[in-house]
Amino acid sequence: MQDVIVVGAGPAGSTAAKYTSEAGLNTLIIEKDNLPRDKTCAGAVSSQALKSLDYDIPKHLVKRQCFGARVRYGGHVLESRSERQVASMVSRKEFDNYLTSKAVDSGSALFQNTRVKSVDVKRDFVEVNTTAGVFKSKALIGADGVSSVCARCVRPRFKSDEIAFSLAAEIPVSGEYVDENILDIVEFHFDKVKKGYGWIFPKDKYLSVGIGGINAVKTSKPLKSYNDFISGLGFDYVKPRGHFLPIGGIKRRICNNRVLLAGDAAGFVDAFLGEGISYAIISGKLAAETLIDAYQKNNFSESLLYNYQDRCDYEFGDNLKYSYMLSRIFYRYPDVFAKMLATNEPMLYRFIHLVTGGSGYASFIKWLLPRMPYYTAKNFIPL
Numbered sequence: 001m002q003d004v005i006v007v008g009a010g011p012a013g014s015t016a017a018k019y020t021s022e023a024g025l026n027t028l029i030i031e032k033d034n035l036p037r038d039k040t041c042a043g044a045v046s047s048q049a050l051k052s053l054d055y056d057i058p059k060h061l062v063k064r065q066c067f068g069a070r071v072r073y074g075g076h077v078l079e080s081r082s083e084r085q086v087a088s089m090v091s092r093k094e095f096d097n098y099l100t101s102k103a104v105d106s107g108s109a110l111f112q113n114t115r116v117k118s119v120d121v122k123r124d125f126v127e128v129n130t131t132a133g134v135f136k137s138k139a140l141i142g143a144d145g146v147s148s149v150c151a152r153c154v155r156p157r158f159k160s161d162e163i164a165f166s167l168a169a170e171i172p173v174s175g176e177y178v179d180e181n182i183l184d185i186v187e188f189h190f191d192k193v194k195k196g197y198g199w200i201f202p203k204d205k206y207l208s209v210g211i212g213g214i215n216a217v218k219t220s221k222p223l224k225s226y227n228d229f230i231s232g233l234g235f236d237y238v239k240p241r242g243h244f245l246p247i248g249g250i251k252r253r254i255c256n257n258r259v260l261l262a263g264d265a266a267g268f269v270d271a272f273l274g275e276g277i278s279y280a281i282i283s284g285k286l287a288a289e290t291l292i293d294a295y296q297k298n299n300f301s302e303s304l305l306y307n308y309q310d311r312c313d314y315e316f317g318d319n320l321k322y323s324y325m326l327s328r329i330f331y332r333y334p335d336v337f338a339k340m341l342a343t344n345e346p347m348l349y350r351f352i353h354l355v356t357g358g359s360g361y362a363s364f365i366k367w368l369l370p371r372m373p374y375y376t377a378k379n380f381i382p383l
């Protein structure tokens with residue numbers, strides 16, 4: 001019998017496993033793929049995410065450091081830079097593998113190529129049924145992503161309007177091309193997909209390019225949006241990979257007796273930008289700390305584990321809630337908001353600090369609200 005089973009070796013699972021094994025808990029990570037595994041992602045790790053790790057990422061994992069953003073909307077282009085780093089660009093295959101190696105170095109056991117089929121919560125333990133047999137543990141952290149199997153014993157499946165869809169590809173280009181055209185900024189196109197955006201993020205010798213949005217599957221044709229976006233940029237066609245993301249900021253249950261959900265499995269993704277790595281790392285850590293406390297008290301009941309829900313709410317609940325609120329308004333009226341962002345430098349500067357995680361959505365909205373009448377008038381009436 002394990003003390004803890006962690007399902008999924010993404011940022012949430014690896015972070016959780018590192019902390020539980022460091023605390024002396026006998027921890028097993030179960031991962032369906034062979035590591036290092038591919039992960040469909042734009043690979044922008046925010047400064048907030050890096051700060052949440054209690055170790056540094058080796059330099060060779062960072063393909064580029066970004067210090068600004070360029071926004072495009074309906075012919076308008078605006079660029080702004082920050083004195084602070086906005087994000088580090090990584091390959092998720094390498095980044096996630098490094099995080100998992102930290103968990104293994106701390107004493108976690110790793111079962112790869114083993115898919116969890118179902119989880120049964122018994123009175124005194126959790127039974128995890130996998131393609132490699134049955135495992136038992138006192139408690140379980142479900143960090144198995146947006147289509148979480150573990151979540152089935154905690155909450156209903158995400159409804160279709162609670163998930164976003166994204167298509168992403170890696171476009172090979174020369175390092176010189178990146179230096180000349182993008183260099184060290186992230187680029188957002190707010191007129192390429194309904195209720196979402198297209199992005200170009202620079203890496204060393206390739207660009208991460210894609211489109212994504214809330215309700216993108218229902219309200220638009222994502223493949224057509226992607227194809228139009230790529231051909232408009234003049235790149236050769238690269239077949240994209242699609243992936244769902246949960247929309248964060250919606251109140252959901254994230255724990256039950258002996259089971260905690262972390263990262264995408266818990267629905268912790270910023271609804272406006274689609275950023276999820278930092279929330280995966282933070283929630284993985286909080287889930288581990290909650291279980292360490294549960295071990296000390298020998299109490300794995302829902303009432304004690306509910307502390308985890310409170311701590312997640314306290315740490316980032318408001319940020320996810322306000323990002324959800326902003327995404328609903330912004331993407332409903334792109335002609336007002338996206339245009340404003342692509343034409344007002346002070347607003348873009350504030351936006352950059354949302355990307356860094358340096359300032360939250362509440363302060364962005366608070367800053368924007370009193371300026372709305374002026375910016376709106378400026379958009380429609382040449383002043």
Ligand SMILES: Cc1cc2nc3c(=O)[nH]c(=O)nc-3n(C[C@H](O)[C@H](O)[C@H](O)COP(=O)(O)OP(=O)(O)OC[C@H]3O[C@@H](n4cnc5c(N)ncnc54)[C@H](O)[C@@H]3O)c2cc1C
Nearest residue numbers: 008010011012032041042043044116144145263264276277
């Ligand atoms: C196209 C796209 C672009 C994105 N770009 C960014 C970005 O630039 N920056 C950012 O911060 N966020 C981005 N995100 C969001 C980010 O990828 C996720 O929020 C983040 O990966 C969540 O981490 P996680 O550990 O919760 O889940 P994941 O990274 O999804 O890891 C879950 C792990 O569980 C494993 N697993 C799944 N099911 C099972 C099972 N049944 N049994 C065993 N193992 C299982 C999976 O193989 C995987 O390794 C993007 C998402 C998409 C789709």
